[in-house]
Amino acid sequence: MDRVWLVVMGVSGCGKSSLGAALATALDLPLIEGDDHHPPANVEKMSHGIALTDADRAGWLATLGRALADAPQGAVLTCSALKRIYREQLRAAAPGLRFVFMAIERAEAERRVAARAGAGEHMFPASLVANQFATLESPVGEAGVLAVDATAPLAQSVGAVKAWLVSP
Numbered sequence: 001m002d003r004v005w006l007v008v009m010g011v012s013g014c015g016k017s018s019l020g021a022a023l024a025t026a027l028d029l030p031l032i033e034g035d036d037h038h039p040p041a042n043v044e045k046m047s048h049g050i051a052l053t054d055a056d057r058a059g060w061l062a063t064l065g066r067a068l069a070d071a072p073q074g075a076v077l078t079c080s081a082l083k084r085i086y087r088e089q090l091r092a093a094a095p096g097l098r099f100v101f102m103a104i105e106r107a108e109a110e111r112r113v114a115a116r117a118g119a120g121e122h123m124f125p126a127s128l129v130a131n132q133f134a135t136l137e138s139p140v141g142e143a144g145v146l147a148v149d150a151t152a153p154l155a156q157s158v159g160a161v162k163a164w165l166v167s168p
Helices: 016-027 040-047 054-069 084-093 106-118 126-135 154-166
Strands: 004-009 031-033 074-078 098-103 145-149
Touching (some): 004 016, 016 074, 016 154, 031 054, 054 084, 106 126
């Protein structure tokens, strides 16, 4: 397989981090966890239930684009990439970039995020999931995008992505 730059994307609670980590391991690529690159101001806003704006995300996306560009061997990035303009910014940084869209129903995403937040595992409260769905511009139909069911078993999703990456 040629070098691969891949973004695992979707709303909060879809399982980006889990699938991203599994793909990075399976493909022997570095993992770039998008949430780790948010500036402190973004983390503060989200932790207080305040949705990020395009302006808030601009520097974060630039940082993620640089991280992809700085990975000449390829990489797996986890990033919500909710809007087409965000995906285009990432594509500009890493030509040939592909996206795995983790499709999930809002109720399931809210349930997962509430469980995670309740366990103190994440900065993102369930109250912001609705905003993410309102912001989401589905990537289905864009070139270089594979949609997977976020509720499918992890091994099944990894297999589907690996098969897609080697298909002509």
